[in-house]
Amino acid sequence: MSGTDDLTPLPEGLAELAEDFHSVSQQERLQLLLELSKELPGLPERYEGKLDQMERVDECQSPLFLAVEVGEDAPHTVHLFFDAPPEAPTTRGFAGILHEGLDGLPASEVLAVPDDAPYRFALADAVSPLRLRGMVGMLSRIKRQVRLREEAMSAGGTV
Template sequence: MNALQEIITDFQQMSRDEKLDTLMDYSENLPDLPERYHEARDKGQNRLHECQTPVHLWIEIHNEKIQMFVDVPRESPTVRGFVALLMEAFHDKDPQEALNCPNTLLNSLGLVQVLGMTRLNGLSWLVKRLKQEVTKACVEN
């Protein structure tokens, strides 16, 4: 079972409150954006404009493994938590794992019943953008 499937299985067994608490826990574990990306972030590069929260995403492929670098404000713990969940699932993993991520991930995690529509739309775009960036990084590599 891959990392994403393990996360999905865990979330499917959680109550609504446990899901929110788990996202909050994940948010605490999101690594800081490396210094080398700060200037680009400050210029608005790699921002996901579909998300109300300012999320900046960089994907690189090194040794045939995904390297994810993301910046999400601490004031947005739900988004930070979801991004950290994606990092746990895909960082340092084979790109195909991210490309195989279901577009229905939020439903599989049971977050559709927990989060508001605006937040769900932004997080759905985040998954789509992640897959696009992985595809782009694979082509460039």
């Protein structure tokens, strides 16, 4: 975590989730993570059974795939889709945090999320650093895909 990132505010949804995690005990944090894993939306039909059209996040200990769509509307609204097995609640919970906190935001806000955001949920004592690395990988890939789609739209290409 760099010293400058920790000063950058999180988008409202992520900030509220971070507050929720900080306001409870370590055991309750794990329960909150489990709840978020259960609330992670399923894939829309266009991605069902088509993991080859999604990006695998190799940093995750469990298989996790994600797809990022950026709308052609004025704010370039970002939509996130995740696929992780039900028997991977930690990975699904991390995806749930990112889905709840970033889905529906303008691309500029997603790109402005500080890289240290995964460390702001008071989970470092509750889960292993290797597991947190998975959430860092998810965020990094989301931002990279948003950036690529923004560049393609700026160049007049299709997304």
